[in-house]
Amino acid sequence: MAIDTIWVLAEQQDGAPVPTALELLTQARAMAGTVKAVTWGGGAEGLAGTLGEYGAQVVYDLGDLGGKLPGPLVAAALAERVRSGDQPDAIFVPTTYDGRDIAGRLSARLDVPVLTNVVGLVEENGELHSEHAVFGGTQIVTARFTGARPGIFVIRAKSFPAESAGGGPASVETLTVPEVGAVSAASVQQRHVEERSGPKLDEADVVVSGGRGLGAAEHYALVEELARLLHGAAGASRAIVDAGWVPYSHQVGQTGKTVKPTLYIACGISGATQHLVGMKGAKHIIAINKDPEAPIFSVADLGIVGDVHKVLPKLIEALKAR
Ligand code: FAD
Numbered sequence: 001m002a003i004d005t006i007w008v009l010a011e012q013q014d015g016a017p018v019p020t021a022l023e024l025l026t027q028a029r030a031m032a033g034t035v036k037a038v039t040w041g042g043g044a045e046g047l048a049g050t051l052g053e054y055g056a057q058v059v060y061d062l063g064d065l066g067g068k069l070p071g072p073l074v075a076a077a078l079a080e081r082v083r084s085g086d087q088p089d090a091i092f093v094p095t096t097y098d099g100r101d102i103a104g105r106l107s108a109r110l111d112v113p114v115l116t117n118v119v120g121l122v123e124e125n126g127e128l129h130s131e132h133a134v135f136g137g138t139q140i141v142t143a144r145f146t147g148a149r150p151g152i153f154v155i156r157a158k159s160f161p162a163e164s165a166g167g168g169p170a171s172v173e174t175l176t177v178p179e180v181g182a183v184s185a186a187s188v189q190q191r192h193v194e195e196r197s198g199p200k201l202d203e204a205d206v207v208v209s210g211g212r213g214l215g216a217a218e219h220y221a222l223v224e225e226l227a228r229l230l231h232g233a234a235g236a237s238r239a240i241v242d243a244g245w246v247p248y249s250h251q252v253g254q255t256g257k258t259v260k261p262t263l264y265i266a267c268g269i270s271g272a273t274q275h276l277v278g279m280k281g282a283k284h285i286i287a288i289n290k291d292p293e294a295p296i297f298s299v300a301d302l303g304i305v306g307d308v309h310k311v312l313p314k315l316i317e318a319l320k321a322r
Contacts, residue, residue: 002126003032005088007060007150009074010037010051011096017047019203020094022054022162024155028092029055029165031123036060036088037170038078040070044172052170054162059170062177071101072183077175078102079109082150090128090145093154103154114152115143119159128153136254137277157202158260158281194249199233201250206232207261207282209252210240211275213268213289213308217245222312223267229319235259235279237269253278268308271296288312 006028010021021037028035037056039047044061051059060081065073078091091106093099095117107114119140120131128145130153145151201207208230210223220240227234235257236250252259254274264282269275271287271294279285280299287300288311297303304311 003089003123003128005034005036006032006090006092007036007038007078007088008056008092009094009099009102010039010047010056010059011094011098012039012041012043012047015043015046017050017054018094018096019162020096020155020157022050023158023160024092024094025051025054025056026163026165027121027155027160031121031128032089034058038062038074040065040074048169048172052167053164055165055167056170059172060175061172062175065177067187068184069101069186069188070098071105072180073177074098074102075105075109076180076183077177078106080178081175082110088150090149090151090153093152095154095156100154103152107152110150112148112150112152113145114154115145116154118153118155121153121155121159133277136273137280138273156258158258194247198228198231201233201235201252202257202259204233204259205261206230206263206265207235207252207259207279208232208265208267209235209237209269209279210246210267210308211237211269212239212243213270214240214245215268215309217243219309220245222308222316225316226265226267226312226319229316230263232261232263237272237275266296266300267312269296270294271299 008024010017035055036058037051038060040062042064048059093103103114115130118130119133122129130143132141208227224234235252236246241251254277258278260281262283264279264285266287285300286302287296288304292305
C-alpha cells in the first residue's frame with residue numbers, strides 16, 4: 001500500500017512554526033504526494049506561507065483553543081477527522097511536550113500504535129520503516145510499521161534537514177474542535193520564556209559547551225564568552241546541569257537537546273555516549289580536554305590536549321584581538 005497522505009503537527013512558537021515542524025514537512029513531502037499541516041494557537045493564515053513553502057498543501061487550523069492545554073483538544077479533533085474518513089497514512093509529530101501529549105492521546109483514541117524517539121524514516125514497498133536510536137545512540141533499531149493506519153511517528157529534532165520547496169502558501173481549512181468535557185479542564189495560566197541573548201541552542205551555527213572539567217560554576221563564564229564572540233550558543237553536559245551550574249535548557253545529549261551546528265566546541269567534556277548522541281552530527285567538532293585518552297577525541301576533528309583554564313582565555317583573547 002503506497003503512502004499517499006501525511007499530516008504534520010506544525011506546533012508554533014512566537015508566531016512561527018517550530019523548526020522541527022519544517023524538518024518534518026521537508027521529509028513528508030519527499031515521501032507522500034499530499035502533505036497537510038495541523039496548527040493550533042491562532043494565526044493560521046500567517047503561518048500558511050511558511051508551511052506552504054516547506055511542502056504543506058493544506059493547513060488544518062484548530063483555532064486558538066481558548067487558551068486550553070492543546071493535548072486533549074488537538075487529539076480529539078484529529079481523531080474525529082480520521083473517523084469521518086479523512087485518513088492519512090502517517091502523522092508526523094515533533095518531539096516536544098505538546099507533541100508527545102497529543103501523540104499519546106491520539107494513539108489511544110484511534111487505537112493505533114505510536115512510535116517514539118524516531119531519528120530516521122525510510123519507505124520500502126509502500127511501508128514506512130522508522131529508525132530509533134537506542135543504548136545512548138550507539139545502536140539504531142529499525143521498526144517496520146505494518147499496523148492499522150495512520151501510523152503515528154514522534155520524531156526527534158534535527159533528524160532531517162529543513163529545506164524550502166519554494167511553494168506558495170497552503171490553503172487553510174478550519175477543523176471543528178469537539179467538546180471533550182473534563183479532560184480539557186486545565187488551561188494555560190502563564191508562560192515563562194527564559195531570557196537569553198544570541199541564537200537558540202538547537203538552532204545555532206556554533207555551539208560551545210562546557211563540562212565538569214571547568215571545575216566550578218563561575219568558570220562557565222568562559223564558555224559563554226567564547227560562544228558570544230563566535231555568535232553562537234552556550235551548551236553544557238548533564239554533569240554540570242545536575243550540579244546546578246547551568247539550567248537544564250543548556251543540556252546537550254540524550255536527555256537534553258540534539259544540536260547539529262557547523263561547529264561544536266566541547267570544553268572539559270569527557271564524551272560519554274549520552275552526550276555524544278546529542279552533538280556528534282555537528283559538521284566540525286573541536287574538543288579541549290586535558291586527558292589525551294578522553295572519548296570525546298574519538299569524534300573530534302581537532303583535539304586540543306590542554307587545560308580549559310589556559311586554552312579558553314587564549315582563544316578569547318585571540319578572538320577579541322581580531
Ligand atoms: P566527566 O565525565 O566528569 O568529564 C569531565 C572531563 O573533563 C574529563 O574528560 C576530564 O579529563 C576533563 N577535564 C578535567 N579537568 C580539565 C581541565 N582543567 N581542562 C580540560 N579538561 C579537563 N550527559 C550529557 O552530557 N547529556 C545527556 O543528555 C545525558 N543523558 C544521560 C542519560 C542517562 C540515562 C544517563 C545514565 C546519563 C546521561 N548523561 C548525559 C550523563 C553522562 O553519562 C556523563 O555522566 C556526562 O556526560 C559527563 O559529563 P562531563 O563530560 O561534563 O563530566
